[in-house]
Amino acid sequence: xxxxxxxxxxxxxxxxxxxxxxxxxxxxxxxxxxxxxxxxxxxxxxxxxxxxxxxxxxxxxxxxxxxxxxxxxxxxxxxxxxxxxxxxxxxxxxxxxxxxxxxxxxxxxxxxxxxxxxxxxxxxxxxxxxxxxxxxxxxxxxxxxxxxxxxxxxxxxxxxxxxxxxxxxxxxxxxxxxxxxxxxxxxxxxxxxxxxxxxxxxxxxxxxxxxxxxxxxxxxxxxxxxxxxxxxxxxxxxxxxxxxxxxxxxxxxxxxxxxxxxxxxxxxxxxxxxxxxxxxxxxxxxxxxxxxxxxxxxxxxxxxxxxxxxxxxxxxxxxxxxxx
Amino acid sequence: xxxxxxxxxxxxxxxxxxxxxxxxxxxxxxxxxxxxxxxxxxxxxxxxxxxxxxxxxxxxxxxxxxxxxxxxxxxxxxxxxxxxxxxxxxxxxxxxxxxxxxxxxxxxxxxxxxxxx
Numbered sequence: 001x002x003x004x005x006x007x008x009x010x011x012x013x014x015x016x017x018x019x020x021x022x023x024x025x026x027x028x029x030x031x032x033x034x035x036x037x038x039x040x041x042x043x044x045x046x047x048x049x050x051x052x053x054x055x056x057x058x059x060x061x062x063x064x065x066x067x068x069x070x071x072x073x074x075x076x077x078x079x080x081x082x083x084x085x086x087x088x089x090x091x092x093x094x095x096x097x098x099x100x101x102x103x104x105x106x107x108x109x110x111x112x113x114x115x116x117x118x119x120x121x122x123x124x125x126x127x128x129x130x131x132x133x134x135x136x137x138x139x140x141x142x143x144x145x146x147x148x149x150x151x152x153x154x155x156x157x158x159x160x161x162x163x164x165x166x167x168x169x170x171x172x173x174x175x176x177x178x179x180x181x182x183x184x185x186x187x188x189x190x191x192x193x194x195x196x197x198x199x200x201x202x203x204x205x206x207x208x209x210x211x212x213x214x215x216x217x218x219x220x221x222x223x224x225x226x227x228x229x230x231x232x233x234x235x236x237x238x239x240x241x242x243x244x245x246x247x248x249x250x251x252x253x254x255x256x257x258x259x260x261x262x263x264x265x266x267x268x269x270x271x272x273x274x275x276x277x278x279x280x281x282x283x284x285x286x287x288x289x290x291x292x293x294x295x296x297x298x299x300x301x302x303x304x305x306x307x308x309x310x311x312x313x314x315x316x317x318x319x320x321x322x323x324x
Numbered sequence: 325x326x327x328x329x330x331x332x333x334x335x336x337x338x339x340x341x342x343x344x345x346x347x348x349x350x351x352x353x354x355x356x357x358x359x360x361x362x363x364x365x366x367x368x369x370x371x372x373x374x375x376x377x378x379x380x381x382x383x384x385x386x387x388x389x390x391x392x393x394x395x396x397x398x399x400x401x402x403x404x405x406x407x408x409x410x411x412x413x414x415x416x417x418x419x420x421x422x423x424x425x426x427x428x429x430x431x432x433x434x435x436x437x438x439x440x441x
Contacts, residue, residue, distance in 0.1 A: 054365075057365065299363075302363055303349065303363065306342075306345070306346065306349070306363065307346060307349060307350060311342050312341070312342055312345065312363065312364065312367040313342075315363075
């Protein structure tokens with residue numbers, strides 16, 4: 001029922017429809033990714049009208065003040081005049097430096113370091129037809145102070161439109177259109193003696209590997225535990241690198257937990273990830289937590305961790321959302 | 325001194341929110357209402373709620389409360405469970421019983437909006 005005006009045309013939104021859905025239904029091309037308010041690919045700017053508060057959640061107060069909002073979250077109750085913004089995170093080109101398989105399912109891609117980031121933040125890759133781009137979000141595993149590249153771990157999905165291309169056709173020297181860095185899941189050295197607990201599944205290791213090494217580099221003193229889960233043992237990667245880190249930093253303890261496989265190498269525990277965490281970390285009070293992986297895993301683990309004592313303010317999470 | 329100042333203002337809200345939310349999530353009577361919500365967003369809402377019932381500055385309106393709970397088919401039982409968890413939280417934090425009563429009364433004043441009556 002609500003009217004929105006975009007580039008001098010006025011469109012009526014249907015009951016319950018978001019601005020993004022309404023524009024797309026009317027044939028307006030709006031870049032978008034997760035449609036869950038996370039990736040910020042669909043950010044637009046209101047010139048006139050009152051925005052629902054939730055459509056600005058997660059944006060910086062400076063962006064909110066300029067009327068930026070997430071069109072995928074915006075169901076306005078008053079008329080709005082809106083446009084695209086060039087004041088969001090601008091896009092830039094980055095050359096692929098190299099690519100290498102870390103496992104059968106994970107591709108490591110290193111890009112030129114063309115933007116500032118904190119380890120654990122993510123960037124969006126805009127791929128394909130500029131009129132109708134594919135947007136994918138990947139977390140950054142590298143450390144700007146140590147490494148002269150942006151490292152991404154790309155899960156190769158059998159019919160994935162981007163990941164298949166990256167695995168099969170993308171060559172070093174190719175230019176990717178990237179936007180970032182985004183996200184609030186990173187290490188802040190405000191209390192170097194607190195215990196840290198990192199839990200991840202799949203390529204959730206990418207941001208955790210970055211955050212973990214960042215914490216060590218910044219001189220974190222407290223105990224650090226990394227718990228990685230996978231369905232099968234071959235779902236783990238970077239095992240040698242993690243073993244080396246554990247050798248170099250006695251405060252670090254790395255655990256591999258595998259759910260549904262009987263014949264394990266002996267350094268992999270055979271148990272349920274949630275059960276493992278419950279038994280090994282019965283109280284998480286005072287611990288800073290980092291959770292990265294699929295959306296369902298992050299939700300479930302976040303609740304479990306919170307109920308075992310950690311403060312909401314200390315739980316940092318990066319949930320990977322399925323792409324539409 | 326106002327109720328809000330007496331119990332410690334924003335710091336009291338910070339101290340209470342984790343305890344309160346944990347109680348709510350552990351309460352079988354109401355925990356399922358929170359299964360699909362984003363926990364960070366929910367914690368923010370609970371801070372706003374606690375600020376209101378502690379007599380602090382807030383932007384809650386009857387209309388917001390009505391809208392927010394309309395689809396949930398809540399009954400008196402659910403409402404009372406929340407109040408009980410709130411009282412338990414305050415007891416744990418050592419808030420005086422007279423203040424707890426005052427806070428429960430403020431919470432009770434929005435009952436009709438929450439239950440959509």
